[in-house]
Amino acid sequence: MNETARTNSAAASDGRSSRWAAHRATRRRALIKAARRAVHRLGHGASMEDIAMAAETSKSVYYRYFGDKAGLQQAMGEVVIGQMQAHLLDAARQAATPRDGLRAMVSAYLQMAETSPNVYTFVTRIGPADALTTAEDPSSETLTHFFDAISAMLARPMQRYLSSAGEASRIAPPSLQFWPRAAIGMVRAAGELWLATPPGPYRPTEEQMTDQLTGWLCEGITPQVSPAAAGQPAEHTAQRTIPDPKDNQ
Incomplete structure (x- = not known):
């Protein structure tokens, strides 16, 4: 075979490979979409057989x-989490103030999870155990990247919020480093408990839950009362958290 023939043969082979790769990618997206609809309808515990049947194909596919x-x-998870991340970023960009940015991100997170709790649970769990605690499983890497990205996104509006409130200089840098991950952990844990709470008087609306979580993130669990408002001298407002050994003598 001459050089021209070999070149033409290689080009034809590359063309077939490209078409096959494109076909597989298209088919893969269709299977994921069908699986997502099936999980939404059947529940996060749907088996591969259930999903395949709903997708009108075989389990072997x-x-x-x-x-x-x-x-x-x-x-x-890569598809759903990518969409959630895009919504969170978009919400943060449209916010007028840092606090509004935090609230918008919390609201977007809860809304995306509430849209399909079954799909959310399916992609954030690999079984009874949390995927984040199962480092050997590849799905945990997707989740870790997602929550790392969300933590970084939360850090930016929080730092702006603290600066606008004049608090940034009073908080040590390590606290700002750990806070975002703790924040997303709280939002995630509270949000998942909220999703699991049956409708009724004990289940807040999405707006109420968003406001509550934003308040916890920005002000803490209790309202902050200044010494003057409490009618006490400033030195009386500090409480010791570590007992003095002399107190036991």
Whole structure:
């Protein structure tokens, strides 16, 4: 075979490979979309057989494209989490103030989770255990990247909020480093408990939950009362958190 023939053969082979790769990518997206609809309707405990039946295909097709259920969870998680991240960023960009930015991000997170609690649970859990505590599973890496990104996004409006309130200089840098991850942990834990709470008088609305979480993030669990407002000298407002050994003598 001469050089021209070899070049033409290689080009034809590359063309077939590209078309096959594009076909697989399109088919994979369609399977993820079908699986997402199935989980939304059937629940986060839906089996691969349930999902395949709802998608009008065979279980072996899902195994061929995703390996196992954890692989499907990871693939669906990448899509869902990417959409959530985009919504959070968009919400933060449109906010007028740093505090509004935090509130907008909390609201976007809760709304996305509430839109389909079954899908949210499916992609943030790999079973009874939290995926974040299962480092060996590939789906945990997707979640870790997601919560790292959300933590970083929360850090920026919080630092602006503290600066606008004149508080940034009073908080040590390590606190600002740890706060975002603690914040997203609180939002996630409270949000998931809220999702699991049956409708009724003990379940806040999404707006109420958003306001409550934003208040916890910015002001803490109790309102901040100045010494003057409390009618006490400033030195009497500080409470010792570590007992003095002399108190026991």
